[in-house]
Amino acid sequence: MSHHRGIDYGRWAKRGFLLGLGLLLLGAGGEIVGRLLVGTLPPWEDALFTYMEGIGLTIGFFSPWIFGVALPLTDG
Template sequence: MTQYRDMDHGLLAKRGFFLGVGLFAFGALGELLGHTLLGPFPAWSNVLLTDMVALGILLGLLSPLVFGIVLPLIE
């Protein structure tokens, strides 16, 4: 059980949340501005940006839950 003692749970939760926010923002702005300025995108870029939005939401919600609540409780 000593392998988790040096983890900074608060820092990991904050970094994970902000990474999720960044992924969401980049994906959403890429979808909006890309279609507005460049016109239609190829299918692979639509999938990439949509996946970035979805992963950003999941990471932003689950990272504080896992690193801020669950891991400190089971440590």
């Protein structure tokens, strides 16, 4: 596998997945802890945690596919 552009695809795939996982866990944890401490969260906080979960799932799913599969196949 050649790396013409100097990009370490494995590192980018792992870090992207971990970023997505971190956003997912932070969003879910904030939602749970916020509801335990405060009760009902304000709408903007509820939306923030929900968007963090959705963006985390999206990044965590697509990052390995893009950086681990698609880009190494097109590098050549």
